[in-house]
Amino acid sequence: xxxxxxxxxxxxxxxxxxxxxxxxxxxxxxxxxxxxxxxxxxxxxxxxxxxxxxxxxxxxxxxxxxxxxxxxxxxxxxxxxxxxxxxxxxxxxxxxxxxxxxxxxxxxxxxxxxxxxxxxxxxxxxxxxxxxxxxxxxxxxxxxxxxxxxxxxxxxxxxxxxxxxxxxxxxxxxxxxxxxxxxxxxxxxxxxxxxxxxxxxxxxxxxxxxxxxxxxxxxxxxxxxxxxxxxxxxxxxxxxxxxxxxxxxxxxxxxxxxxxxxxxxxxxxxxxxxxxxxxxxxxxxxxxxxxxxxxxxxxxxxxxxxxxxxxxxxxxxxxxxxxxxxxxxxxxxxxxxxxxxxxxxxxxxxxxxxxxxxxxxxxxxxxxxxxxxxxxxxxxxxxxxxxxxxxxxxxxxxxxxxxxxxxxxxxxxxxxxxxxxxxxx
Amino acid sequence: xxxxxxxxxxxxxxxxxxxxxxxxxxxxxxxxxxxxxxxxxxxxxxxxxxxxxxxxxxxxxxxxxxxxxxxxxxxxxxxxxxxxxxxxxxxxxxxxxxxxxxxxxxxxxxxxxxxxxxxxxxxxxxxxxxxxxxxxxxxxxxxxxxxxxxxxxxxxxxxxxxxxxxxxxxxxxxxxxxxxxxxxxxxxxxxxxxxxxxxxxxxxxxxxxxxxxxxxxxxxxxxxxxxxxxxxxxxxxxxxxxxxxxxxxxxxxxxxxxxxxxxx
Amino acid sequence: xxxxxxxxxxxxxxxxxxxxxxxxxxxxxxxxxxxxxxxxxxxxxxxxxxxxxxxxxxxxxxxxxxxxxxxxxxxxxxxxxxxxxxxxxxxxxxxxxxxxxxxxxxxxxxxxxxxxxxxxxxxxxxxxxxxxxxxxxxxxxxxxxxxxxxxxxxxxxxxxxxxxxxxxxxxxxxxxxxxxxxxxxxxxxxxxxxxxxxxxxxxxxxxxxxxxxxxxxxxxxxxxxxxxxxxxxxxxxxxxxxxxxxxxxxxxxxxxxxxxxxxxxxxxxxxxxxxxxxxxxxxxxxxxxxxxxxxxxxxxxxxxx
Numbered sequence: 006x007x008x009x010x011x012x013x014x015x016x017x018x019x020x021x022x023x024x025x026x027x028x029x030x031x032x033x034x035x036x037x038x039x040x041x042x043x044x045x046x047x048x049x050x051x052x053x054x055x056x057x058x059x060x061x062x063x064x065x066x067x068x069x070x071x072x073x074x075x076x077x078x079x080x081x082x083x084x085x086x087x088x089x090x091x092x093x094x095x096x097x098x099x100x101x102x103x104x105x106x107x108x109x110x111x112x113x114x115x116x117x118x119x120x121x122x123x124x125x126x127x128x129x130x131x132x133x134x135x136x137x138x139x140x141x142x143x144x145x146x147x148x149x150x151x152x153x154x155x156x157x158x159x160x161x162x163x164x165x166x167x168x169x170x171x172x173x174x175x176x177x178x179x180x181x182x183x184x185x186x187x188x189x190x191x192x193x194x195x196x197x198x199x200x201x202x203x204x205x206x207x208x209x210x211x212x213x214x215x216x217x218x219x220x221x222x223x224x225x226x227x228x229x230x231x232x233x234x235x236x237x238x239x240x241x242x243x244x245x246x247x248x249x250x251x252x253x254x255x256x257x258x259x260x261x262x263x264x265x266x267x268x269x270x271x272x273x274x275x276x277x278x279x280x281x282x283x284x285x286x287x288x289x290x291x292x293x294x295x296x297x298x299x300x301x302x303x304x305x306x307x308x309x310x311x312x313x314x315x316x317x318x319x320x321x322x323x324x325x326x327x328x329x330x331x332x333x334x335x336x337x338x339x340x341x342x343x344x345x346x347x348x349x350x351x352x353x354x355x356x357x358x359x360x361x362x363x364x365x366x367x368x369x370x371x372x373x374x375x376x377x378x379x380x381x382x383x384x385x386x387x388x389x390x391x392x393x394x395x396x397x398x399x400x401x402x403x404x405x406x407x408x409x410x411x412x413x414x415x416x417x418x419x420x421x422x423x424x425x426x427x428x429x430x
Numbered sequence: 431x432x433x434x435x436x437x438x439x440x441x442x443x444x445x446x447x448x449x450x451x452x453x454x455x456x457x458x459x460x461x462x463x464x465x466x467x468x469x470x471x472x473x474x475x476x477x478x479x480x481x482x483x484x485x486x487x488x489x490x491x492x493x494x495x496x497x498x499x500x501x502x503x504x505x506x507x508x509x510x511x512x513x514x515x516x517x518x519x520x521x522x523x524x525x526x527x528x529x530x531x532x533x534x535x536x537x538x539x540x541x542x543x544x545x546x547x548x549x550x551x552x553x554x555x556x557x558x559x560x561x562x563x564x565x566x567x568x569x570x571x572x573x574x575x576x577x578x579x580x581x582x583x584x585x586x587x588x589x590x591x592x593x594x595x596x597x598x599x600x601x602x603x604x605x606x607x608x609x610x611x612x613x614x615x616x617x618x619x620x621x622x623x624x625x626x627x628x629x630x631x632x633x634x635x636x637x638x639x640x641x642x643x644x645x646x647x648x649x650x651x652x653x654x655x656x657x658x659x660x661x662x663x664x665x666x667x668x669x670x671x672x673x674x675x676x677x678x679x680x681x682x683x684x685x686x687x688x689x690x691x692x693x694x
Numbered sequence: 695x696x697x698x699x700x701x702x703x704x705x706x707x708x709x710x711x712x713x714x715x716x717x718x719x720x721x722x723x724x725x726x727x728x729x730x731x732x733x734x735x736x737x738x739x740x741x742x743x744x745x746x747x748x749x750x751x752x753x754x755x756x757x758x759x760x761x762x763x764x765x766x767x768x769x770x771x772x773x774x775x776x777x778x779x780x781x782x783x784x785x786x787x788x789x790x791x792x793x794x795x796x797x798x799x800x801x802x803x804x805x806x807x808x809x810x811x812x813x814x815x816x817x818x819x820x821x822x823x824x825x826x827x828x829x830x831x832x833x834x835x836x837x838x839x840x841x842x843x844x845x846x847x848x849x850x851x852x853x854x855x856x857x858x859x860x861x862x863x864x865x866x867x868x869x870x871x872x873x874x875x876x877x878x879x880x881x882x883x884x885x886x887x888x889x890x891x892x893x894x895x896x897x898x899x900x901x902x903x904x905x906x907x908x909x910x911x912x913x914x915x916x917x918x919x920x921x922x923x924x925x926x927x928x929x930x931x932x933x934x935x936x937x938x939x940x941x942x943x944x945x946x947x948x949x950x951x952x953x954x955x956x957x958x959x960x961x962x963x964x965x966x967x968x969x970x971x972x973x974x975x976x977x978x979x980x981x982x983x984x985x986x987x988x989x990x991x992x993x994x995x996x997x998x999x
Contacts, residue, residue, distance in 0.1 A: 032569035417941025
C-alpha cells in the first residue's frame with residue numbers, strides 16, 4: 006500500500022531546508038502522501054529510503070505462476086472476505102504421488118478424472134511429486150511417466166542436490182514449483198535464485214533467505230492448522246505484514262480439511278489421494294467461493310426449447326440466474342417431457358432474490374411472454390410459475406390473458422409436477 | 431461517528447444556575463438525557479463565568495456525572511490545573527479538551543494525558559495562529575501525531591481538530607476544513623481520529639440547526655471520526671444515523687428511525 | 695505489539711440463546727475456530743431433521759443408511775437420530791401441513807417426538823398457509839423448554855412475537871438472502887417484546903454448486919456487522935444443508951464419472967455443512983448419519999479437542 010504521511014516523513018532529513026519548494030518537511034511529506042508532489046523532489050532522501058518507497062506495492066498477496074505454458078496463477082488476494090471485493094485465483098488442487106512407487110496406473114486414473122462443474126470440465130490442476138530420498142533415476146522415471154499422460158503443472162518435493170540440479174537444468178520451461186526441504190538451504194540459495202523457478206519456503210529462516218536474496222516467486226509451505234493460516238492471512242492483509250504476503254501451499258489429510266482451506270485462504274492444496282466422490286464437492290465449493298460476487302452469473306433471457314416441443318408443450322417460467330436455469334432445465338430434461346422454458350431477465354438473480362427485490366413481477370413476466378413469440382408456438386394459454394411467486398397470479402392472469410399455474414417451489418419437484426399436469430391434459 | 435454531548439456547559443444559563451445552586455440532580459439528569467439521546471461521551475465545561483474555585487467545581491461536576499453514567503467524559507477547560515482537577519476524580523475513561531501546538535499548552539496537557547491515560551484533543555494551531563491553507567493545516571496534523579508519538583502518546587489516543595470556523599465570518603474556510611479532513615486521513619495507517627466542535631460553524635448565524643447538520647454529513651463523508659454536538663437536537667441525531675447508512679457504515683433496515691423519540 | 699496481540703479483536707459478542715434443557719448457542723466473538731482471545735471455542739451444533747410424516751421419495755443414499763422403515767415413522771426416526779446417529783439437536787419439519795386438514799395430526803406427532811427425545815428441538819414450517827397457526831399451537835404445547843420455532847418472516851412477525859412472549863420460546867428469522875430484511879425483522883420482533891437473546895437468523899441455504907456462495911457471504915456479512923456492534927445482527931446463525939442438497943442430481947443420480955453415490959451424497963452434504971459452519975453457522979441441520987459423524991469429528995479437531 007502507499008506510504009502514509011508519517012512513513013514518508015521518516016525518510017526525510019527533517020531540516021526544513023525548503024529545497025523541495027515547500028516550507029517544512031512535514032508539509033512536504035503530506036504533499037507526497039496526497040500525491041501532489043514526488044518524493045524525488047527532496048534531494049536528501051537516502052537510497053534505501055527511495056527503495057522502500059518504490060517497493061510499497063498494493064496491499065495483496067504476491068501472485069506466483071507455475072507450470073508449463075501459461076501454467077496456473079496462485080496468490081494475488083487482497084481481501085479477507087469475498088464480499089469485500091472478490092477472491093481471484095482459485096486454489097490449485099494437487100494430488101501427491103511418490104517416486105518410490107509404480108505410479109503409472111495411479112496417474113492415469115487421477116488425470117482421467119473429468120468432472121462437469123457448472124458447464125465447464127474440471128480436472129486435477131497439478132501433481133505433487135514426492136522425490137524426497139529417492140534416487141535421481143526413480144525421479145526421472147516418475148516425471149517421464151507423468152508427462153507421458155499429460156504435461157501439467159508440477160510441485161516437486163525433493164531434498165537432494167542432484168535432483169535439484171536435474172530439475173533446474175532439464176525442466177526450466179515447465180516452471181515447476183520447487184519444494185526443496187533441506188536444512189542447509191543457505192548453500193543452495195544462489196542456484197535457486199539463478200534458476201528463476203518458483204520455490205516454496207519451509208521455514209521462517211528459508212523465507213527470509215529467499216526475500217533477502219531477491220528470489221521473486223516465493224510460496225510459503227504452510228505446516229500449521231486452519232486457525233494459524235487465518236492468522237497468517239490476517240497479519241498479511243489487515244496488519245500489512247509483508248513477510249507473510251505470499252501464496253500458501255497446504256497439505257491436507259482429508260476432503261473436509263481441503264474444504265476448510267478452500268474457504269479460507271490456501272493457494273495450493275495437496276491431497277494424499279483423490280476420488281471423484283469428494284472431488285465433485287470440492288470443485289463445486291471452490292467455484293462458488295471464487296465466483297466474483299460482483300458479477301451475477303446469468304444466462305440469456307429468452308425462450309428455450311427443451312426436447313421435441315410442439316403446440317401442446319407446457320410453458321415453464323423462471324429467472325435468468327444461471328443456477329436457476331440449470332436446475333430447472335435439468336429437471337425438465339430428466340422428466341422426458343418436452344417443454345418451453347421462458348427465461349425472464351432478473352439481472353441474474355434467483356427466484357427468491359428477484360421476488361424480494363421486485364425484479365420479477367406481473368409486468369415483467371407479461372412483457373417477456375409477449376416478446377418471446379410463445380403465443381405463436383403453443384395453442385394453449387397456460388404457464389407454470391415458480392411456487393414462491395404465487396402472489397403474482399391474479400395480476401399476471403389479468404394483464405396477460407393467460408392462466409398461470411402455481412408450480413412447485415423447488416426445481417427438484419418440477420419433474421413430478423409436469424407429469425401430474427400432463428396426465429390431466 | 432463518535433458523538434460528544436455538549437450540553438453540560440456553564441455557558442448555558444440553566445447549567446450555570448445549577449452550578450451556582452449545587453443542583454446535582456439537574457446536572458445528572460442532563461447527563462443521562464444526553465446519553466439516552468445517543469451521546470457516546472459527555473463534555474463537562476464550567477463556562478467562562480466561573481473564576482473562583484474552578485478546580486473544585488470541575489471535580490464536583492465530574493464526580494456527579496460519573497455517578498450516573500459510565501460513558502467517557504471530555505474534560506473541557508483552558509487551564510491544565512482545572513483539567514487535572516477533573517481528571518483526578520474521573521472514574522470513567524477521559525478525554526482532555528483540549529491542547530494545541532502552543533508549546534506550554536502542548537507539553538502540559540500531553541503530560542496529563544500520559545499521567546491519567548486519557549485521550550487528547552489537539553487543535554491544529556500554534557503560537558502563530560490558525561493556518562488557512564489545506565496543506566499547512568494537514569502538515570500541522572502530521573506534526574501533532576509525530577510530536578505526540580515522541581512523547582509516548584499513541585495515535586489512537588489523539589483527536590485532531592482542524593478548527594471549524596463560523597460560516598457567517600469565514601465562509602471560504604468551510605470547504606478548506608472539509609478538504610483538510612480528507613488529507614488528514616493520509617497521515618498514518620490506520621488514519622488518525624479527527625473531531626470538530628460542530629456548533630462553531632453556526633455561531634452568529636440564523637437557522638443554526640440546519641447549518642450544523644448539513645455540515646456534519648459533508649464532514650462524515652470527508653472522514654470525520656468525532657464531533658461535539660447537541661444530542662438533544664433530534665433532527666441532528668437522525669441525520670447522523672441516516673448518513674451512517676448512506677456511507678455503508680451500518681446495515682440498512684426499513685425502520686432505521688424507530689429509535690428516535692420525536693420530541694425531547 | 696506482537697502478532698498474537700494484534701489478532702485479538704474487540705468484537706461485540708453474538709447474543710447467547712438458550713436451547714433445550716441445558717444448551718446454548720451464540721456468545722462467540724470470532725468466527726468458528728478462530729478465537730484469538732484463546733477462550734474456549736464454542737462448538738457449532740450438528741442437528742438432524744425429521745419430518746412430521748414419512749419420508750416420501752427418499753434418496754438412495756439416505757435409504758441405504760437410515761432405511762425407509764425408520765424414516766416412515768417420525769418417532770422412530772427421531773429416536774435413531776438421537777441415540778444412534780448422535781445428533782446434537784433435532785429439527786421437525788412440518789411437511790404434512792402441505793396437505794389440507796393435517797394440523798392436529800402434525801401436532802400430535804410433534805408431541806410424541808418431544809416425549810421420545812432429550813435433545814433440543816426446532817419446529818419448522820413447510821411454507822404452507824397453515825404454518826403460523828400450527829407453529830404457535832406447537833409453541834403452546836411445548837413452550838418453556840427453550841425450543842426454537844420458525845420461520846418468522848415479514849408476514850407473521852406479530853403472531854410469532856406474541857407466541858414467543860407468551861410461551862417463552864426462541865424464534866428463527868428467515869430472510870431470502872437479504873441482510874436488510876433480517877435486521878428489520880429482528881427490530882420488529884424486539885419492538886414487539888421479544889428479547890434479542892431469543893432470536894436466531896436463517897439466511898436461507900443454497901447447496902454448493904447451486905447458489906451456495908450467496909448464503910455463505912450473507913452469513914459472513916451478518917457476522918461481521920454483529921461483531922462491529924450491530925445488535926440486531928449479532929444473533930446466532932442457522933443453516934439447513936439437509937433441506938437443499940437431497941433433491942439434486944449429484945446426490946440422487948447414478949453416474950460413473952461421479953463415483954459411488956452412497957459416499958458422494960453424504961460428502962456433498964458434509965462439505966456444504968462444514969462450509970456454512972466456517973461462515974458462521976451456530977447450528978447446521980443435516981439428514982445423513984454419516985454427515986453427522988464426519989462433521990462432529992472435524993468440529994472437535996478444529997476446536998482443539
